[in-house]
Amino acid sequence: MHLFDQHHDMRLDIDNMSYEELLALGERMGNVSTGLSEDAITKCLTEIVYCSSDPIQEDNHEQDSSTICLVRDHLGRLNCKQLFHSSCIAKWLLSKNICPVCITSALEENFK
Known part of the structure; x- marks a missing residue:
C-alpha cells in the first residue's frame, strides 16, 4: 500500500540540521510555557509547617516529609497528596503544571 x-514539503529533517540551523529554528519557534501563574500555585498548593514537638506529626514522620529529599519543614502538599518543599515545588509549578512524582495535573479542577 502506497500512502x-x-x-512532505512542510516537514523538517532535524537530524541533518547543523547546530546553527537548530538554534535558528528554536528562535523561530519561541517558548511555550506549560507552567502555572503564582495565583494558580497558591490555589493548588497547601502549605504545612512541621512541628517536631507535635506527637501526631512525630508518629507520621515518613508521611509528612518531602517526597524527594525527606526534609520536614515548610512543606507544600499538592492535590494529589504528594509533599515537597514549598519553595521547590512552587518553582517547578512555574514551568510545569504537573506533579513531578505521579504526573497528575496540579490544578484542583482537574481532580474532579
Missing part, C-alpha cells in the same frame, strides 16, 4: 504524504 501519499501531502505535508
